[in-house]
Amino acid sequence: MRQATNDIALDYLLQQLAIQQPSPEQVITPSWSGLEHLNLTVKRDDLLHAIISGNKWRKLQYSLLAALQQNIAHIVSFGGGFSNHLHALGYCCHALNIKFTAIVRGDYSANPSPMLKDLLKWHTDIQYVTKVSYRQRDEPDYLRQLQDRFGKVMIIPEGGSNELALQGIAELVDELLQTYDYIIAPVASGGTLAGLIKAKHNTPCKILGIGVLKGEDYLAELVQNLLPSDLQTLPSAHWSINHDYHFDGYAKSSQELHDFCDDFYQQTQIAIEPIYSGKLFFALRDLIGQGYFPQGSKVLALHTGGLQGART
Ligand SMILES: *Cc1c(COP(=O)(O)O)cnc(C)c1O
Numbered sequence: 001m002r003q004a005t006n007d008i009a010l011d012y013l014l015q016q017l018a019i020q021q022p023s024p025e026q027v028i029t030p031s032w033s034g035l036e037h038l039n040l041t042v043k044r045d046d047l048l049h050a051i052i053s054g055n056k057w058r059k060l061q062y063s064l065l066a067a068l069q070q071n072i073a074h075i076v077s078f079g080g081g082f083s084n085h086l087h088a089l090g091y092c093c094h095a096l097n098i099k100f101t102a103i104v105r106g107d108y109s110a111n112p113s114p115m116l117k118d119l120l121k122w123h124t125d126i127q128y129v130t131k132v133s134y135r136q137r138d139e140p141d142y143l144r145q146l147q148d149r150f151g152k153v154m155i156i157p158e159g160g161s162n163e164l165a166l167q168g169i170a171e172l173v174d175e176l177l178q179t180y181d182y183i184i185a186p187v188a189s190g191g192t193l194a195g196l197i198k199a200k201h202n203t204p205c206k207i208l209g210i211g212v213l214k215g216e217d218y219l220a221e222l223v224q225n226l227l228p229s230d231l232q233t234l235p236s237a238h239w240s241i242n243h244d245y246h247f248d249g250y251a252k253s254s255q256e257l258h259d260f261c262d263d264f265y266q267q268t269q270i271a272i273e274p275i276y277s278g279k280l281f282f283a284l285r286d287l288i289g290q291g292y293f294p295q296g297s298k299v300l301a302l303h304t305g306g307l308q309g310a311r312t
Contacts, residue, residue, distance in 0.1 A: 008065065008068045009065075010061065010062075012068075013061060013064060013065055013068070013096075016095065016096065017049065017052065017092060017096070018049065019048055019049050019052070019057060020047060020048055020049065021048060021171075021175075022175035023043060023044045023045045023046075023048050023172075023175070024043075024044045024047060025043055025176065025178075025300070026041065026042050026270075027039065027040065027041050027042075028042055028270070030264065030267040030268055030285075031267065032285045032288055032289065033288075033289050034288040034289050034290075034291060035288055037295040037296065038293055038295070038296070038297050038298075038299055039296075039297070039298045039299065040284070040288075040299050040301065041180070041298070041299070041301070042270065042300075042301050042302075043172065043301070043302050044303055045057075045058065045172065045302060045303055045304055045305055046271070046277070046303045046304070046306075046307065048305070051087075051308075052088045052091055052092060053084070053088070053305025053306060053307065053308070054084070054303065054304040054305020055169070055185075055191075055192045055302070055304040056084050056087075056088035056089070056160055056305070057088060057305075058165070058168040058169050058171065058172050058192070058195070059085075059159070059160035059161060059168050059191050059192065059195075060088060060089055060092060060156070060165070060168070061168045061171075062164035062167050062168050063075075063154065063156055063160070063162065063164045063165075064092055064098075066154070067154050070154075072098075072152055073097075073098055073099055073152070074098065074099040074101070074150060074151075074152065074154070075089065075093055075098055075099070075101070075153065075154045075155075075156060076100075076101040076102075076103065076146060076150060076153055076154070076155045076156070077089055077100075077101075077102060077103070077156040077157070077158070077160070078102075078103045078104075078105070078134070078157065078158040079102065079103075079104065079105070079158055079159070080104070080105050080106070081104060081106055081112075081113045081115065081116060082113050082115050083104075083115065084115075084305070084306045084308060084309045085158065085159050085160050086102045086119065086124075087115050087118060087119070087309070089156065089160065090102060090118065090119045090124045091118070091122060093122070094122035094123060094124075099125070100119075100122075100123075100124045100125065101124070101126075101127060101153075102119055102124050102125070102126050103129055104116070104126055104127065104128050104129065105129065106128065106134075107128040107130075108128065109128055114308070114311040114312070115308060115309065115311070118308075137157070137158055138157060157189075158189055159188060159191060160191060161189040161191025161192075161194070161222075161226060162191070163226070165191040165192075165194075165195060165226075166191065166194055166195040166198050166199075166226065168195070169191070169192055169194075169195020169198075169199065170195060170198065170199040172195075172302075173195075173196065173199035173200060174199075176300070178298070179203070179205065179298070180205055180298045180299065180300040181205060181206065181293075181294075181297045181298050181299065182206050182207075182208055182293060182297060182298075182299045183196055183200065183205060183206075183208070183299075183301075184208045184209075184210065184283075184284060184299065184300070184301050184302065185207075185208075185210070185280065185301075185302040185304065186209070186212050186276040186277065186279060186280045186302075186304055187209035187210060187211050187215075187223070187241055188212050188213055188276070189222060190222035190225075190226055191226055192302070193207065193209040193223050193239070193241070194227050196239075196302075197223070197227060197238065197239045198227060198228065200238075201231055201234060201238060206238065206239065206240075207238065207239035207240075208239070208240060208241075209223070209239070209241040209242065210242055210245050210279055210280050210283045211241050211242065211243045211245070211246050212245075212246055212275065212276055212279050213246055214246055214248065214249045215243070215246075216243045219241050220241050223239075223241070242287075244283070244286075245279045245280075245283040245286070246279065247274075253275070253278070253279075257274045257278055257279070257282060258274055258278075260278060260281070260282050260285075261273065261274055264278075264281055270303065271307055272303070273307050273309065273310035274310065275306065275309055275310060276309075277303055277304060277305075280301060280302075280303075280304075281301065
């Protein structure tokens with residue numbers, strides 16, 4: 001039996017799930033042109049846990065804590081067939097004895113992905129919906145219907161990007177052992193970048209997002225909408241999103257990117273995948289080569305984990 005009181009603290013959760021927090025900061029020196037003028041460090045959030053990797057743990061921890069504290073025994077969330085978010089949340093719910101309903105975009109019942117097979121193993125209630133009905137995932141009416149249907153339930157948005165996610169990302173920033181001139185991270189649903197911006201807004205540190213989706217017109221807006229209102233008007237010098245490295249969209253990627261990921265692993269012994277971290281480090285190599293960062297800059301790249309999503 002788990003306790004169900006307001007006294008449940010984050011420590012309990014960290015222990016229960018065996019999270020390796022804080023994650024290490026590691027200087028890397030791959031043979032990239034221009035890197036000799038910079039300091040490049042990687043925040044290894046990919047090492048937080050073997051299954052619940054990276055930014056998904058950061059984003060989910062305070063929602064999970066709230067569920068335990070409020071004695072909510074059922075969580076509902078949304079994602080695609082390879083979603084790192086559903087994977088992380090599915091595992092956490094299983095380990096914490098919380099019922100989990102995953103609303104999945106598209107019908108994979110005949111051919112579940114490795115991610116979905118894991119969810120089945122963890123007794124997730126998987127509900128496949130059409131792309132059209134998936135589009136309702138943020139609509140208040142639809143969410144109210146889900147609330148009515150499931151009763152006492154916590155609904156977490158796609159990607160885990162809610163207000164509590166920003167608090168978890170702030171913790172990652174608190175862990176940092178030194179100050180940096182730049183922090184660079186991949187962007188999909190925007191919660192990670194919003195969390196970094198919020199935590200660093202009153203420092204000289206610049207936050208640079210690498211868009212992994214074809215989202216020129218809306219990614220910045222997603223991030224803005226997650227920020228507290230007084231930070232929505234931050235000058236653009238504080239943060240920006242670069243859209244040159246999405247490789248045509250989310251899971252699409254080129255041979256060049258795959259080769260880059262292999263080469264990066266050879267040089268650093270750090271595994272990356274072509275959906276998020278591969279694009280991040282590819283962009284970094286390119287930007288460093290172009291002289292984007294002033295000489296002597298201290299750059300921190302956030303390894304957000306996500307290796308499970310690249311399984312086929
Ligand atoms: C979800 C995810 C991201 C994107 O983070 P957002 O907060 O959704 O922008 C980046 N990297 C990995 C590995 C992810 O799983």
